[in-house]
Amino acid sequence: MKKKQLTYFTLSGVIFLIGSFVIIDSFVLKKEIVSIPVSEEKCLTCHTDMGDPSPFHPIAAYGCVMCHLGNASTDDKDDAHEEMLVNPSDLNHADLTCGKCHNDILHNVRNSIMTNNAGLVASTLYQWDERISPDDTSLHINELPDTSLATSHMRKLCAGCHVNKLENDLPGETGTRGGGCNDCHLVKAGTEGKHSTFSVQMDIPVCEKCHNRSDRVGLTYQGKFESEGYGTPYEHGNTSSMELSNGRYFYQITPDIHYEAGMVCIDCHIAEDVMGDGKKYTHLELAVHIKCEDCHQMKTARPPADNIVWRMIEVNSNLQLSPxxxxxxxxxxxxxxxxxxxxxxxxLIRKLDGQKLIIPQNKNRPECQMPGHEKMSCQACHSAYTPQCYGCHDVYDPTKKQLDKVSYEETYGHWSEGRSYLRFEKPTLGIDNLGRIIPFAPGCQVYMTELDDDLQIKQQKTWLTMAPYDPHSTRKNVATCIDCHGSIKRFGLGEGNVQFKDGLFTTQQIYDAPSSGLGNFSLETMIDENGEIPQKMSRKTARPFSLDEIKKIYRVSLCITCHDSYKDKIYKDFDRSIEYFKSKKNKACQNYFSHSR
Incomplete structure (x- = not known):
């Protein structure tokens, strides 16, 4: 299936709204320029009782042609529908439609990572050893050549989830994605013959339709723990009713505290986060403007008159605030x-219902300011758990065809995938590309098998990667001191037990990796006891804690039993406190500190 190409001759590109007249001086539909009063448009002689797309897009003022093009001067169906656009918001021709009024936003969206998927593309090419860096803003998911295993994989498995894919092109959830502005803003009409409406009040399902795989933030936020796919617990002889897309299931666990407060994604994520700010970014975390501190350590200002925030307030009736x-x-x-x-x-006003919430302020908290915690992100302590999908097994079969979601053609080369296991557990911590201590999770851990034409193994590759991110499982009750300072999984050494003697770590991991056939270390390991780093990081400058850093973190665990308060004076200068304990030959501490290096 090939995308229809539309041909227009652009003149001034200006739309004038004069009373009830809309003069369109921007295109020729292989005929003369159409310029008629809105009141004389003949579309509604057939399309009766359509209703307005939104209070800010009344048909009486804008008519139909301004958005859908076509020829409104005739009542002949074929002539009227010639080169008409069913979806005006498709970014390929939005200059002629939405962009006439919203040109700045259109520019931002086209450059946004939600449209180009530059971070996903660059990180995958880097992970699969086809690039030396995961940072490249020039990449676009729709412009990937089908020239390698990595690009084939993305075109067939990953290209169904970006703002400008065709909408309604495929069955199921994939078909609900894409369509340009419609991807987020369209509310489909429930009655045939009615016009779909536009909204800036997007509920969670709008975001969840894309953000339910990989890091699974759309699920985690709501307390949805994707299960292993058995459909248990069974209900009345059938599989569980707690079902996700593509035959997946979930368990209900504790959600993010903001979800419990009735907040949806857009209550935190502002316009620049989602639609972009006009710049191209290499990764999602760089494109996101917001931080926890914006609200919980708030600094205020009055926005300039031309700031987009005033438009956001104007179009949401729940946000009628004073200038x-x-x-x-x-x-x-x-x-x-x-x-x-x-x-x-x-x-905070909830955007969907106008309910007001008082935001607690978190200033000068000792646990946030104490020495050693300067680089801690809020997520490091406040993330209750992290979805962790270990071992992504990709098999490439050259004898079968599969839909290429870029060309929309069935081509040879079929990918199937599975996983080793999925866990929702306490996160491993590391240092991200911004220098913050933050949760890490698999992203992704690829075991790739390429078959030949006889379905024999041609080659096998293993590319294991860990990635920093915000799980969206925020809770008020955080991990205790010992949960971090006494957990080798938090350090990045893998789940298990640890002994420390004569300056050396010895770990005993719970997972028997060699017996599993998945390698010689457990899949959550970011650094081993010898200081070797067995996995890539998805960001060039992201890294695990070094062994020296781990020793410093771990030694605190031996003091916490007695010194369990952030305000305890020993933590004001912990190195000095250790020297003091050494000099006093304190037996309770001596077992460790006499051997530390």
């Missing part, structure tokens, strides 16, 4: 449309 309001501001000088000062309180 004199001061709003939460990010480090990049972007603003939250729904977080502001009200009297002495920091208030």
């Amino acid at each position: 004199d309001s001061t709003f939460a501001k990010t480090e990049r000088n972007s603003f939250y449309a729904n977080v502001f000062m009200e009297d002495e309180d920091v208030v």
Whole structure:
């Protein structure tokens, strides 16, 4: 199936709205320029009782042609529908439609990582040893050549999840994605003959339709733990009703605390996060403007009159705020449309229902400011668990065909995938590309098998990668001190037990990796007891803790039993405290500190 090419002759590219007249001076549909009053458009003689797309797009003011093109001066169906656009928001021709009024947003969306998937593409090529760096803003998922195993894999398994894929092109969840602006803003009409509507009040399912695989943040936020796929526990002789897309199932566990407060994704993520800010970014975390501190250590300012935040307020009836309001501001000088000062309180308005929430402020907390915690992200302590999908087994069969989601053609080369196991457990911690201590998870751990034409193994490759990210499992009750300082999994040494003597670590891991056939280390291991790093990191400068850093983290665990308060004076200068304990020959501490190096 090939995408239809539309041909237009662009003149001034200007749309004038004069009373009830819309003069379109921007295209020729192989005929003369159409310029008629909206009141004389003949579309509604057939399409009766359509309804307005939104309060801000009334048909009486804008008509039909401004968005859908076509020829509204005739009541002949074929002539009227010639080169008409069913979906005006497709980014391939949005200059002629949505971009006439929203040109700045269109520019941002086209450059956004939600459209080009540059981070996904670059990271995959880097992981599969086809690039020396995971950082490249020039890449675009729709422009990938089918020239290698890595690009074939992405075109067939990964290209179904970006803003500008064709909508309704495939069955199931994949077909609900894409379509340009419609991908997020369209609410389909429930009645035949009615016009679908536009909304800026997107509920969680709009985001979840894409963000339910890989890092699974759309699931984790709601407390959905993807199970191993057996459909248990069975219900009345059938599989579980707690079902995800593509035959997957989930268990309900504790959700993110913000979800419990009735907040949806757009209550935190601002316009620049989702639609972009016009710049091209190598990775998602660089494109996101917001931070926890924006709300919980809020700094306010009054946005400039031309800032997009005022448009966000205008089009959401739940956000009718005073022009004199001061709003939460990010480090990049972007603003939250729904977080502001009200009297002495920091208030968030939920965008879907207008409910106000008071945001607790978290300033000068000793556990956040104490020496050694300077680089700790909020997620390092407040993430209750992390979805961890270990071992992605990809098999390439050259004898079968599979849909290429870029060319929309069935081509030879079929990918099938499975996994070793899935866990929702405490996260491994490491240092991300921004220098923060943050949770890590598999991203991805590929065991690739390429078959030949006789279905014999041609080659096998293993590319194991760990990735930093925010799990979206935030809870108020955090991990205890010993949960981090006494856990070798948190250190990155893998799940198990540890002994430390004469300056050396000896670990005993729970998972018997050699017997599993998956390698010589457990799959959560980011660094081993000898200081070797057995996996790649998905970011060039991200890394596990070094052994020296792990020793410093671990030695605190021996003091926590007695010194269990952040305010304890021994933590003000911990190195000095250790020297003090050594000099006093304190037996309780001597077992460790006499051997430390």
